[in-house]
Amino acid sequence: MTDIEFFTAALELPSPWYISKLYFTKGEKGKQLHIHFSHARRVKFEYESEKYPVYDHQERSWRHLNFFQYDCYLHASVPRVKTKQGKVKLIEVQWSKLGSSFSLLFEQDVLNLSKSNMSASAIGRRLGIGAKRVFRIIRRHVSHALATEELEDVKELSVDETSTKKGHNYITVLSDREERKVVGIAVGKNKEAFAHALIDMEVRGADRNKVKTVTMDMLRSYKSAVDEFIPQAQIVFDRFHIVKKLNEAVNEIRKIEVRQYKELRSSKYLWLKNNSNLSEEQRKKVNYLSETFPNIGTAYRLKELFRNVMNDAYYDHKLKPIKQWMKQAWESVLEPIQRFVKMLKKHWYGVKSYIKN
Numbered sequence: 001m002t003d004i005e006f007f008t009a010a011l012e013l014p015s016p017w018y019i020s021k022l023y024f025t026k027g028e029k030g031k032q033l034h035i036h037f038s039h040a041r042r043v044k045f046e047y048e049s050e051k052y053p054v055y056d057h058q059e060r061s062w063r064h065l066n067f068f069q070y071d072c073y074l075h076a077s078v079p080r081v082k083t084k085q086g087k088v089k090l091i092e093v094q095w096s097k098l099g100s101s102f103s104l105l106f107e108q109d110v111l112n113l114s115k116s117n118m119s120a121s122a123i124g125r126r127l128g129i130g131a132k133r134v135f136r137i138i139r140r141h142v143s144h145a146l147a148t149e150e151l152e153d154v155k156e157l158s159v160d161e162t163s164t165k166k167g168h169n170y171i172t173v174l175s176d177r178e179e180r181k182v183v184g185i186a187v188g189k190n191k192e193a194f195a196h197a198l199i200d201m202e203v204r205g206a207d208r209n210k211v212k213t214v215t216m217d218m219l220r221s222y223k224s225a226v227d228e229f230i231p232q233a234q235i236v237f238d239r240f241h242i243v244k245k246l247n248e249a250v251n252e253i254r255k256i257e258v259r260q261y262k263e264l265r266s267s268k269y270l271w272l273k274n275n276s277n278l279s280e281e282q283r284k285k286v287n288y289l290s291e292t293f294p295n296i297g298t299a300y301r302l303k304e305l306f307r308n309v310m311n312d313a314y315y316d317h318k319l320k321p322i323k324q325w326m327k328q329a330w331e332s333v334l335e336p337i338q339r340f341v342k343m344l345k346k347h348w349y350g351v352k353s354y355i356k357n
Contacts, residue, residue: 019038159174159175177215257295
């Protein structure tokens, strides 16, 4: 059996493709194997369910799985066809997706390594590609899976925004809280983005009228979107965003205090961590600073008390403890804490829904 016959059998090339030549070259990291594909003459190729004769060719190359210790590359003159509309289009080859510079088997290797909890940088080092290219492969397959996956009815929806790049490039993400998976995505973080993400969810088979609750932060545009597009759904403000607002109030008090008291410098994360997560030494330091500087001490005590109230509410669903906490917090006369209490009162419908649910 010749080398070409061996690789033709190993690669299981679909008709009408065959290996025309193969050879080794010396690359920066050692030898590289190059395999060239050609197709039979006078063959018609399919594009969007129609078969066309070859119009011309475009040279393409793909990184393939390693052959022993050698990097392997596939090469082919890929046919382009002229459609009935007069447009010249590149056909899709069976071993790779359009626009990709990797073979399907190479991309599957990336996905398998990712499933084993290997980081993108570690996968890149192992396969000899950059971490960004690893992310692009994973992102493309995840996007395809999301776009083609059929959805059951979504009853517990959550919405949040996330930044796609450095700066203010946001996308709105809808998730099924029960199934723990993304069900809709749209560019932006306003009412229109919510509406488009909702359409994305419905295109995949879910019914917006079946949504019972929507968990969100306190962004006004999302509340407006729920009121307009899924008015039957109950708004729930999730604990993460509520606690985040209180932490911001505590940190604001620390910033005010640190201008006067040097001892409070470099103590930011002591006040933001849960007391149960502090070491014995950190706990002693917090206790000392709390007694020495009563404003930040009071703010920290209220933060910890709020955490306990929310923990208890998870099990007993009672509103009275949080109302008592709000009364205590208001009486602290600390302006950032009082603003937080006002925010809770303003958004009470969503806070109450969280505790009741």
